[in-house]
Amino acid sequence: MTMLEGVTTRPGGRRPGATRTRVDILAAAQRSFAEHGYVLTTIRGVARAAGVDPALVLQFFGSKDGLFDAALRDDPPVRALVTLAGEGDPSDLGPRLAARYLELWEDPHTGPRMLAVVRAATAAPSASAMVTAFMTDEVMLPLARAIGADQAELRAALTGAYLFGVASARYVLGVAPLAALDREAAVTYVAPVVQHHLTGDLTPP
Amino acid sequence: MTMLEGVTTRPGGRRPGATRTRVDILAAAQRSFAEHGYVLTTIRGVARAAGVDPALVLQFFGSKDGLFDAALRDDPPVRALVTLAGEGDPSDLGPRLAARYLELWEDPHTGPRMLAVVRAATAAPSASAMVTAFMTDEVMLPLARAIGADQAELRAALTGAYLFGVASARYVLGVAPLAALDREAAVTYVAPVVQHHLTGDLTPP
DNA sequence: CAAGCATAGTCATCGATGTTGAATTTCTCG
DNA sequence: CGAGAAATTCAACATCGATGACTATGCTTG
Incomplete structure (x- = not known):
């Protein structure tokens, strides 16, 4: 309105043109x-x-x-873990899942995002929901269902909890004996337990 | 100094008498x-x-x-888990440890403190150190050493990571399939995996 | 094409938080 | 008794997440 104002940009207001x-x-x-x-x-x-x-x-x-x-929220590489169920025999899903999961943690793109989610899991409600979803509906449960496991919900949650614990110790807390392992060795130790949770006898004698 | 001030307490300064x-x-x-x-x-x-x-x-x-x-920092009931090693056979330490650990989480005195530590593990450095210490020097490693396990450090860390994952899912995140279990059933599922990590073959065929 | 609403954008401000520095009082010890 | 250490308060800082008022542009509909 007034002519006094020079070229000084007026603060408020939408910017012209397309917006990204x-x-x-x-x-x-x-x-x-x-x-x-x-x-x-x-x-x-x-x-x-x-x-x-x-x-x-x-x-x-x-x-x-x-x-x-x-x-x-949406991390396609993580969600893609589900496809592992169709790419091989259920009897060696343990090793394949363990390997792929640890690979994701060490991937320079996906790893930091998983780290952020896990580290925030106790501070941000949405992060907590993401971790829970991973252990249930979003990844582990579809996986357990895809191999036709009995007690799929329970197996999914147990497997998810185990993987969460391992990742927390190895990548978040940096607990020495686990963090020092190379990935191949880590897979060797983790895979049998994953396999047990997915297809083993959950309550052996 | 002046006589004007009434009974109004002088702010700063140490309080007389013993101090608790x-x-x-x-x-x-x-x-x-x-x-x-x-x-x-x-x-x-x-x-x-x-x-x-x-x-x-x-x-x-x-x-x-x-x-x-x-x-x-110092939680005697948690540290007392170490004594389990001397109170029975190593071959059933898994069930005993799993049972006692879950009991601690559900104890009205100890549970909330463990919850606080785990929830803070990603926000407070000292909490992170406490969880790490649990998985290594303070609880799990002495336990593994007490039963004469080989690769004690690795077994300790793996067992600690597993217990941490289970507790996170069941008590912190409240993942339904795990949180809904009564304690007895939870012990049934958790114990074999604990036993495997402590005394089993870590890399079966 | 104009009116009107939704969208994009800024600013000033609020209450709360962790932390620091100075000031004041009491205790303890030579 | 006198000096330093310990206990205690207050005032202040820099940030933080969040809110509300305000303005300018774009989009849709008559």
Whole structure:
């Protein structure tokens, strides 16, 4: 309205043209959560990295937990574990699952995201839900069902809990005897227990 | 100095008489950590419960993490798991350890403290150290050594990781198929795997 | 093509948190 | 008794997540 204002950009208001800000925020959030974890990731930091006002992040995602959820919920490589059931005999699903699972943890793309989810599992409700979903509906249960296991829910949860424990010790806590193993050796130790949970007698004499 | 001030207590300064404030703070911290977890426990809240200024808490314990460490580091019932090794045959240590471990989690005194430690394991360095110590030097390794197991470090870490996974799923995340089991049934499923890790062939054909 | 609503965006602000530094009082020990 | 150590409070800082008001653009419908 007035002619006094020079070229100084007017603050508020939508930017003209197409907008990919939401995607930028998500990308920045993924990086930050993967690199610094949930607690050390700050909405302000994500906003800064995306070149955006912090309030916009919350406008889009509702809360810090919502941002985490949007950034890390769907992890295709992890979900793809389910396909292992159809690629071989149930009798050696243990070794194949153990190997692929540990590979995912050590993959430079997927590993940091799994780390972020597990580390946040006790701080962010959405992360807790993701881990639970992994042990049940999303990965382990379909896997157990695909090989026609009895007590599929129980076998799925037990297998998931075991894998979670191993990964926590080896990759999150860095417990020396497990962290020092090379992956091949780790698979050797982990595979039989996975196999037992999936197809073995759950209550031997 | 002046006579104007009435009965109003002078703020700063040490209180006369014996002092048990430190113990009060520790007790309040234990309660709060056990009931609300690490993140939701606030130094100000602990100070309020102990009737003390927040700064005093930090004067005593250095940081929130230091407070957590002082409040929850030594848990005699958990450490007492080690004695199981001497109370029976190594060939049924699996069932005994599994049973006692799950009992501890469901004990109204010890359970909430273990919950606090595990929930904080990814947020508080001291909690992470406690869990690691459980899997190694403090509990599982002495146990493995006491029964003369080969590869004691590895067996200890694997057993600890497994127990950690089961407890996380059943008590922290509340994964339905595991959380719904009564304790007896849970022991039935968990015990064989514990036994395998402690005395079984770690790399069967 | 104009009106109107949804979307994108900023700003100022709130209450809470962990932590620090200075100040004050009491205890303890030579 | 006097000095240093210990206990205690207060005030303040820098951040953090979250909210509400406000503004500017885009999209849809008449």
